[in-house]
Amino acid sequence: MYCFMATLLSCSGSQKLACTVYETSAQGKALTPVDTFEPTTSPPITVVLQPKERFQTITGFGGSFTEAAASVLHGLSPANQKMVLEAYFGEEGAQYSLTRTHIASCDFSRQNYTYAPVAGDVNLTQFSIEPDRADLIPMIKAAQALSKEGFKIIASPWTSPPWMKDNKSYVGGKLLPEYQPAFALYFSKYLEAYQAEGIPIWGVTVINEPHGNGNNWESTLFSPEEMTQFVQHHLGPHLEQKGWGNVNILGYDQNRAGLPEWVDAMFRDEATSKYFAGTAIHWYESTYDYFPKALQYAHQKAPSKYLIETEGCIDSEVPHWKDDAWYWQKEATDWGWDWAAPHEKYLHPKYAPVHRYATDIIGCLNNWVDGWIDWNMILDRQGGPNWFKNWCVAPIIADPQTDEVYKTPLYYVMAHFSKFMRPGAVKIGCSITSNTVMATAVQNPDGSIAVAIFNPTAEKHTLAIHLNTKQTMISIDKEALQTIVIKPN
Structure with missing residues (x-):
């Protein structure tokens, strides 16, 4: 499945990332695929992925x-x-x-x-x-x-x-x-x-x-x-x-x-x-x-x-x-x-x-x-x-x-x-504009990118995920862990 954006989470002006989102949350999700995302009132948290920045091999x-x-x-x-x-x-x-x-x-x-x-x-x-x-x-x-x-x-x-x-x-x-x-x-x-x-x-x-x-x-x-x-x-x-x-x-x-x-x-x-x-x-x-x-x-x-x-x-x-x-x-x-x-x-x-x-x-x-x-x-x-x-x-x-x-x-x-x-995956560059929500990312041997995002707060957040010229807008529930799998080019 691909990331489906609700109307207010559109990605106009850039290409859309093909990805699958899985979530585990205090609300009862357990590695559950998620494909519908509700808009939030808070400003988006931006996550920028940099595959050319390479760190340890997993x-x-x-x-x-x-x-x-x-x-x-x-x-x-x-x-x-x-x-x-x-x-x-x-x-x-x-x-x-x-x-x-x-x-x-x-x-x-x-x-x-x-x-x-x-x-x-x-x-x-x-x-x-x-x-x-x-x-x-x-x-x-x-x-x-x-x-x-x-x-x-x-x-x-x-x-x-x-x-x-x-x-x-x-x-x-x-x-x-x-x-x-x-x-x-x-x-x-x-x-x-x-x-x-x-x-x-x-x-x-x-x-x-x-x-x-x-x-x-x-x-x-x-x-x-x-x-x-x-x-x-x-x-x-x-x-x-x-x-x-x-x-x-x-x-x-x-x-x-x-x-x-x-x-x-x-x-x-x-x-x-x-x-x-x-x-x-x-x-x-x-x-x-x-x-x-x-x-x-x-x-x-x-x-x-x-x-x-x-x-x-x-x-x-x-x-x-x-x-x-x-x-x-x-x-x-x-x-x-x-x-x-x-x-x-x-x-x-x-x-x-x-x-x-x-x-x-x-x-x-x-x-x-x-x-x-x-x-x-x-x-x-x-x-x-x-x-x-x-x-x-x-x-x-x-x-x-x-x-x-x-x-x-x-x-x-x-x-x-x-x-x-x-x-064999490699940890890649991953920055996030939040002091409370955490993120990390790796690129797998098959070229896919897996991004883990943890929201420990009591507030749902909108996430803007950027990879080169592509982006996707999703949301993460309060007290939730997500893995976003981005398909290889």
């Missing part, structure tokens, strides 16, 4: 395969299992292209486990991915079978095997220097085992959240220098020697406010940079600030490297069941609401989950981030299961007891980006 968008998600999925009927996977990976669904999974257990596992349980087994003769075979591997394989274009997987360990650490625990502690070669071997054993299952791994992070997580669940502590030295002298050379040099190693893998000191260490010189393919980041430092200065700094430090958001979710919340309105209201809290240091409390106010997702993804794209991965793809009504009872929200919530599935508004927000901004 790696992809998606979510994470976890043991928790897989166990919830497999508790559903076969029909609903297929429906959920189609929603994420099918041609009519979100078409996720970039995903993440955990290497051994994480907080969203049913229990602590490692692939190398035998203390002192430095050659990892007893290494086994057997714990993943019940739920996690079958979920990934089922997704592979549905995905026409395929998807990349980033794998992250939350901890080394406990016996390799100074505290011999799953939680906290540091990797002992004498076990650095064994931990590097742990990665290649994992890559080999998953490849044997028909699951190629595109990239790895060195450790999830190297600052730790308050000693709550699986973790291994690294300083920037310690991680850089481990990659430079052990992990990078080992993977290269074992034939895994094509696997992308991403450093850091925690919150953005800490980026500068990490990229300073990782990309200090050619020797430290050699084996790092890029930097992984999370969003938990603030419920509203996407830290553009930190993102720009990281890009400038290593402009040819990946900058990928590998985890974000509505944390410390039990999901609201079949209550779309809640996801648009400023009622959600996070860990910082209760636990942040007094001088950081201002970063953790109550927020609307949809606003947080849309604002962060657009803000990331406008500041050199090339990939964005959500956390669990599906959880139960409690926000689990997980062994630590660290309840969170997922875009899709299910009740295996009643065999019901609820696609929250967050699912549709993710689809606005993952479905229409494809791997």
Whole structure:
């Protein structure tokens, strides 16, 4: 369908853009095609697209395969299992292209486990991915079978095997220097085992959240220098020697406010940079600030490297069941609401989950981030299961007891980006004459342009979209996210 303008939204004096508009809104639209636009009383907001201004190449968008998600999925009927996977990976669904999974257990596992349980087994003769075979591997394989274009997987360990650490625990502690070669071997054993299952791994992070997580669940502590030295002298050379040099190693893998000191260490010189393919980041430092200065700094430090958001979710919340309105209201809290240091409390106010997702993804794209991965793809009504009872929200919530599935508004927000901004797309110039409405745009490999516009305000707005000598006039509802797909010339 083409953009149809109501009488007062005509485009006289210029050629008309051929485009399709999809909208998700607090008024009930859910990735709904829109072809009729009402005029508004406020002056138009102008969006100017500049395809000749080219920035980062898009790696992809998606979510994470976890043991928790897989166990919830497999508790559903076969029909609903297929429906959920189609929603994420099918041609009519979100078409996720970039995903993440955990290497051994994480907080969203049913229990602590490692692939190398035998203390002192430095050659990892007893290494086994057997714990993943019940739920996690079958979920990934089922997704592979549905995905026409395929998807990349980033794998992250939350901890080394406990016996390799100074505290011999799953939680906290540091990797002992004498076990650095064994931990590097742990990665290649994992890559080999998953490849044997028909699951190629595109990239790895060195450790999830190297600052730790308050000693709550699986973790291994690294300083920037310690991680850089481990990659430079052990992990990078080992993977290269074992034939895994094509696997992308991403450093850091925690919150953005800490980026500068990490990229300073990782990309200090050619020797430290050699084996790092890029930097992984999370969003938990603030419920509203996407830290553009930190993102720009990281890009400038290593402009040819990946900058990928590998985890974000509505944390410390039990999901609201079949209550779309809640996801648009400023009622959600996070860990910082209760636990942040007094001088950081201002970063953790109550927020609307949809606003947080849309604002962060657009803000990331406008500041050199090339990939964005959500956390669990599906959880139960409690926000689990997980062994630590660290309840969170997922875009899709299910009740295996009643065999019901609820696609929250967050699912549709993710689809606005993952479905229409494809791997290999290039972020292009996109300016907007508003301090409150946000916009970003990419040009896809097929030449089409996808423009994402988020209106967090309580007012409907007219939008004037300009591309070279063509333009279109549309409107965006109050509290709404739109994706405008402009056909190639």
